[in-house]
Amino acid sequence: MKNKKSFLPLIITLLPIFYGLILWTKLPVELPIHFNINGEVDRYANKVWIIIIWPIIATLLHLFLIIYRTKIVARSQNNKMHTIISWSIPLGTNILLSYIFAYGLGSHINITSILLPTIGILFIALGNYMPKTLLVY
Template identity: 35%
Template sequence: MKNKFRFRKESIISIIASILIFIFFNLLFYNKMPDSLPTHWNFNSEVDSYGTRFEAMIGIHIFLIAMNIFLCFMLDNDPKNKKQNNFVITISKFSIPTIMFIIYLITVLSGFGIDVKATNIITPFVGLLFIAIGNYMPKIKRNYTVGIKLPWTLNSDENWRRTHRVGGYSFIFAGILFLIMTFFRYEFLILIPFIICMLIPMIYSFYLYRKGV
């Protein structure tokens, strides 16, 4: 039986949303922006990299649109996701349009000379995203594109289930740390939530594998 190429409804909405965001911000603000715009901020909300107006308003976002199309394609054509309609997959599909909107908002405000504390916007968003993902992570069924994809989780449904239950708690805890970090300005702290999300599920999954799970 031939497998059909497909995009689900929410994927089409996500792709259209990212394109509309791109068109909206460029029609309204492109010609009003200065020739040089900030493209990167450090953890102290200080601009440490600038780019041309074309790079900041068009180049970066064309790349994000392409990434969004690729992500939706991978999610919708994963054989393990045919019968899976999980909230985490939906979050994944709408994450890039949301990121595009936030980046455009920060860039445009900076272009108008408004002092924007980028980390005060991005860090809480990442924290809430981690909490949402962590809350629904235990409900993800084994697949090839979404979740904690390790050799041991992909090898066993039970290992996958247990690891994602622990991973859910890890993501929620990491998300809370991100929210707390909004009030601090120490760059090394950003590593702590990522270490929690990566190491704890990985170690636990390998531990289960060694026990034969």
């Protein structure tokens, strides 16, 4: 990769694989992947999907954003917007999978107490730089 700053978010995106493998024997076979409006689990998935495949998909999405940034949006005036977007994938993946692992280990914290502030911070950060961003296609 040309940009060394892009390497760290990729490593952070793959971190849930490592701490998922450490917790492998303690986690149940199925972990929650969807919560309803009340914070109750309404869909489960195999832990292989959550520990291995989900971080790989997030990494591929992050790689797509890096390629998109270098090939198409390189003419943008504002690099901070891209930085916020590119860091939202690794941080979001780690926050969500950490919650899922904690839930699987028996800690039943309400998902909205984690999800809503996280999305709020993301919207504040994006809203701060969105008007300053000039994308030329």
